Amino acid sequence: MRNHLLPLFRLALVVLLSFIFSNCEQDEVSSDTDEITKQHNRVQINTNNEVSKSAIDFIKTKTNNSFAVTHYKGKVFLSEATSNAKNTNLGTVDTSKEIVVLNETNTKHTFKVIDNDNDSNTYTNLIVVETETTTYEYFIKYTVNEGVTIHDEEGNLDFSQFRGRIETFNSEGDLIGDVLIEDGSISTQTGQFAPCPDEPIDDTTTPNDPPSNDGATSSSSNSAGIDGSDTGSTSSPIDNTENGGWFASSDSDDCGLQWSYAQCGCGGTANGHAPSGPDCCQGSPLTITDCNGNLVTQGRDSNTNTMFKRDPTDPCDDGAVGVILDETIIRSILNCINGLSLSMNDNTTIDPEIAQQNNLTATDWMEISNFLDENYCSEDAQQEVIDNLINEYDDYKILNELEGKALCVYNKLKSTSSGFKNAIKKFDGDFPVAHLKLESTILGGTAKGLTVPPANCTLEINSPDYVITVQVNSSNNQYGHPQRPNLLIAKTIIHEVIHAEMFRKLLSLAKQGHLDFSGQSAEQQTNYMISIRGNFPGVYDYMRRYNNWQHQQMATHYRETIARILQEFSTGNKVPDNEQPLQLYMDLSWEGLIYENGTNAIQSWMQLTQVERDRIESVISNYITNNINETCTE
Amino acid sequence: MYRMKNLTLLLLLSTFFCFAQKQEKETVYLLFDNMNEDKCNVEDGSGNSEKLNKYRKLNDTKISYLIICNEYFAYDYKKSKVDTCSINILANLKIVDLAYIEKKKSENVMRYNPFKKIYIIEKISDTKVIKYDVTWIGDWNMIRD
Known part of the structure; x- marks a missing residue:
């Protein structure tokens, strides 16, 4: 039972793995990839400019260039924008990479949806299906219960131990399939795995139709199997979907099994009589013929073998589909460090973005994963990995040009027990500022620091697109870091990084690399504000209510966080979550x-x-x- | 109740779209009077405040500021356009004050600088002025602490 699903997942698994490493070190998995290529030469993994223009154009058209995916009342669908306040912006379609599967009757393009919710256990794929006559889309959502297991010997993902849920949503956003899987085998399922593009409208008013299985198909009935399935096999229907499961298991899968709904006459009983009347769909007998046109099976009126339109193995599920569970090894590592922990004393956490934005190779990630495994994901091992990841992250993403005492204080901030950036994510759980530039500069007046977002202005101080610059005053006066106390230099750095984080949030919705809106129409600006209201209601509230809104929000919501970091910086001891920082640090956070x-x-x-x-x-x-x-001494 | 929610949403959106009416962006000019002795209360964010000249200048390493009370207008002495003009140009310019530009900004849905251009005019003699092409510093482009 455990292995029933394995062959069906093989394509998905292989595609997934080759994809994971394709951005890193393809050489590392060339043998795997070659094997895949031989066995499944109809699978293409495309990135960047290689991604199919037709699929991208389709998504553009459906979303009015926004690439937005919306979640609303249980529906998941492409949308033009999150203009409706009731909708939740689920994420954005990542068109930098795709898996293309060339099936016999269609081509399926799989894209990953970049989720906004940062749920490390849920992955959503958009599938764009191109046939000779039409193009349509649907979504598959994978929810992994306990992380993804890495195969001990192959170093790859072990899908046979997959535990989780797979849901399918059609182009209208409706949930049309829901499968629970334990250890690679289906435990329960309802609905179907892919929509049928030319699905006739069900005549649900017909009183004599057989009962609809809409949303109620169990795993032990209604199999549209190949050999002898008219006996009403009770095995998992996934087990014999040679013609139309999600994941074709061999090149012979598309041998040409044909299907049709018999002419039973809507309203008539599907009792095996000679076909007559109009073709039907829901509730009508399903006829399957093999490559030579021989009848393989035809449903009868028995509930055990009548073929229903909504059967999971419906031939409408025409061909294999790729799966992108991107950065799965990274997620596995994160699951060890951040969560799903059984320990009550798990103090080690790291922000997923820090891990994901490192420039590490696939080999590096495998070494980290193995290291954690070998050490049974111990707290010490986790901490060592965190330290290394943060150092790598700094080297890669943070342009650190601080000098003198400011640099010393910054380094000390980083080396506090939980780490500066690791602690700073607590501001809202949405750290980091991806492109942060830190520098020491002589500032005039009383400024201790300065934060400059990319604003596309002509000033030399302007930050490049996607870079937010923090300057620490290096003047040799009471406002510059050479004279200021270490603790208050730390306060200034934290304070400015919070500004940077606020700008990063705004930038994340700007659909451009800078915050220059001078060329935008009033309507565009209004839409931008609506998106801020939908995504960052707290920021929106302060923006609408106040001048100087960043300081207003920081004073009200971030002082305790600042104080906690300051106390940890000063004493070397983390402030317990159930305790307030000492008054001194709360007071200093007001500066x-x-x-x-x-x-x-x-x-x-x-x-x-x-x-x-x-x-x-x-x-x-x-x-x-x-x-x-x-x-300051380090 | 459901109707009430819809009505509320409609009103909110209407508020937005009132702001979203198409408007021509204007170019405005602010006078910078270095000789003016008016004072403004200026805070440093740390609890200290000073009465400083309403019009004053400040230099960072890379840019300079013309400051009017607590509003900063930056120009880059390497890149920004700075013209010396006859004082007669003043007659043809739309001279405004701080209150005007602040009010206009507050009316923008983003509290974003709504002007096409802001120039600061500094009188340097009885016959000459300097025209600075400046960037109005605000929450969208720089935070000074």
Whole structure:
């Protein structure tokens, strides 16, 4: 039973693996890929410019160039934009890569949907199906219960141990198939695995039709099997889908089995009488013939073998489909580090984006995975992996041009027990700023720091597209890092990185690499705000209500986080989650957020009593006085 | 209740689209009077405030600022266009004040700079002015702390 599904998944598994490594080190898996190519030369893995233009054009047309995927009331569908506040933006179609499967009657293009929800156990694929006469799409959603197991010997994914759920949504977004799988075998299933493009409208009003299996097909009935299936086999229907399962298992699969619905006459009983009346679909007998036109099976009126349109092995499921569960090894690693942990003392976590944006090779990832396995995913092993990943991440994504004491403080921030960036993700669980540039610069006036998003302006200080620049003042005065206390330099870096994170959120919705909206129409700007409202309602709220909205939001929502990092930086000990940071650090976190005049006044500051405000200002001032010109040693 | 929700959504969207009416972007000019002795209360974010000149200049390593009270207008002395003109040009320019541009920005759905161009005019003699092509610093392009 355990292996029943395995052959059916073989194509998917192989495609998946070859894809995983195709961006990294193809040489590492060339033998696998060659084998796949021999066995399934109808499978193509395309990236970047190789991705099929016709499929991309289809998605563009369906989404009005937004590539958006929307989730609404249980439906999953392509949408033009998240203009409807009731809809949830599920994600975006990743058109940088596709798996193309050339079936006998169609071509299926599989794309991954980049989810917004960061659920590391759910993967959604968009399937664009091209036939001679039409193009349509559907979605398959894979939910993995316990991570994906890596095969001990092959170093590949072991789909025979797949535990999870596979759901299919048609182009209208309706859930049309739902399968639960345990250890590679189907435990329960309803519906079908792929939509039928020319599916006739069911005549559900016909009183004498056999009962519809819509949404109620069990795993032990209604198999559209090949050999002898008219006996009403009770084995898993997936087990014999040679003609139309999701994943063809050999080149002979598309041998040419034909199917049709017999002319039973809608309303008549499917009792095996000579065909007459109009062709029907739902509830009509299904006739399957082999390559030579011989009748393989024809349904009768018995519930055990009547072929229903919505049977999972319906020939409408015409051919294999590729699966992209991208970065699955990485996700397996993340599952070890971040979650699904049985330990109550699991303090080691890392943001998935840090892992995914490293420039590591497939070999590196395999080594990490093996290292964790060999050490039974111990806390020490996890911490070692985290440290290495963060260092790699820094080298790859953070352009660190800090100098002198600012660099020293930054490095100390990173080396605190949970790590600076690892801690900073707690701001909202959505760290990091993917492209962050840190530099020391002489700033005029009283500025301790500066954050510059890419704004496409002509100023030399402007950040390039997709880069957010944080500057730390290096002036040799009370505002520059050479004289400022280490703890307040740390505060400035944290403070500016929060600004960077806020800009990153805005950038993530801007559909461009910068935040210059001067060329956009009022309608475009309005749509952008609507998208902010839908995706970051907190940011939207502050933007609409306040000038100086970033400081308003930071003062209200991020001070405790700042204080926690400061206390950890200062003492070397993490503040327990169920404890508040010490008052000193809470007070120091106010620095840079104290504005009282006019429209810039910070509301949460103004709500404090004058006595409390005076006290906090005094604490900050005294701390600076007592720690001026403090040295920093790593 | 359902109808009420729909109505609420409709009203919200209507509010948006009121702002979304097509408008021509304007070019405005602000006067920068270096000799003016008016003062503004300027805070450093750390609890310190000072009465500073309403019109003042500031230099960072890479850019310069013309500051009017608490509004920063940046120009790049290498890249930005800075013209010396006859004072007579003032008669043909749309001179506005801070309140005007702030009000206009607050009316924008994004609180984004709604102007096509902002120039700052600095009088340097009885007959000459300097025209700076500036970038208005705000929440969308730079945060100074």
